[in-house]
Amino acid sequence: xxxxxxxxxxxxxxGTIGDITNSFTGMPKLKDLYLGGAFELHKPLYFPxxxxxxxxxxxxxxxxxxxxxxxxxxxxxxxxxFPKLKEVEIDLELFEEDKExxxxxxxxxxxxxxxxxxxxxxxxxxxxxxxxxxxLVKMNNKQVNLTLAESKYE
Numbered sequence: 001x002x003x004x005x006x007x008x009x010x011x012x013x014x015g016t017i018g019d020i021t022n023s024f025t026g027m028p029k030l031k032d033l034y035l036g037g038a039f040e041l042h043k044p045l046y047f048p049x050x051x052x053x054x055x056x057x058x059x060x061x062x063x064x065x066x067x068x069x070x071x072x073x074x075x076x077x078x079x080x081x082f083p084k085l086k087e088v089e090i091d092l093e094l095f096e097e098d099k100e101x102x103x104x105x106x107x108x109x110x111x112x113x114x115x116x117x118x119x120x121x122x123x124x125x126x127x128x129x130x131x132x133x134x135x136l137v138k139m140n141n142k143q144v145n146l147t148l149a150e151s152k153y154e
Contacts, residue, residue, distance in 0.1 A: 014038075014059050016066035021045075038066035044079035051084050056091045068092070068099040078107040085113050092123030100126045108136045108144075120147040 014037035021042045024030060030047060034054045055077075058065035069092070092101055101123060106112055121133065130148040137144050 014057060014065045038069050039073065040070065041073045041076040044076050044081070046081045047085070049084055050082050052087045053082070053085060054089045054091075056089070058091070058094045060093070060095070065094050068094055068097055071101060074101055075104050078104045079112070081111070082113050082116075084115055086115050087118040088113075088116065089120040090122070091120075094123075098124065100124050102126050102129055103133055105136060108133075116144055118145045120149075122149045 017035065017037050017039040019040040019042065020035070021040070024045055024047070029049050031049050032052045033047070033050055034056075036056050038057060057067075057069065074092070092099075102125065103121070108116070119137070121130075133148065134146065137146055
């Protein structure tokens with residue numbers, strides 16, 4: 001949802017998707033969700049069958065994007081319930097953007113993501129956030145392949 005793919009030797013363009021809060025009510029069997037571009041989410045949701053979640057705000061080849069998402073949107077997404085979620089890639093990095101994020105602790109709990117095995121996080125986060133996430137993974141005894149990176153533009 002949200003990426004415009006070009007079929008002429010070019011990369012994707014990521015724009016603004018808008019409010020997705022009510023978009024998934026008729027999709028209880030959704031297994032794979034890709035959000036390409038800026039979006040809004042005004043409350044946590046329940047994704048009973050989702051196994052893979054990918055968020056990418058920016059095409060790091062063209063640097064075309066719809067801007068950052070709000071911290072409240074990220075919080076609502078990560079407070080959502082994902083009982084079958086296995087793989088997550090969260091790429092909040094934007095070219096020449098200084099927005100810093102934090103991740104909610106409950107996202108790594110057994111209630112929200114009991115089957116999580118792969119977690120990749122990219123972007124600008126508040127100081128100490130990657131260390132905190134790494135600690136939460138260990139504290140929750142999750143067997144998660146964890147990748148944390150500040151920038152892909154370097």
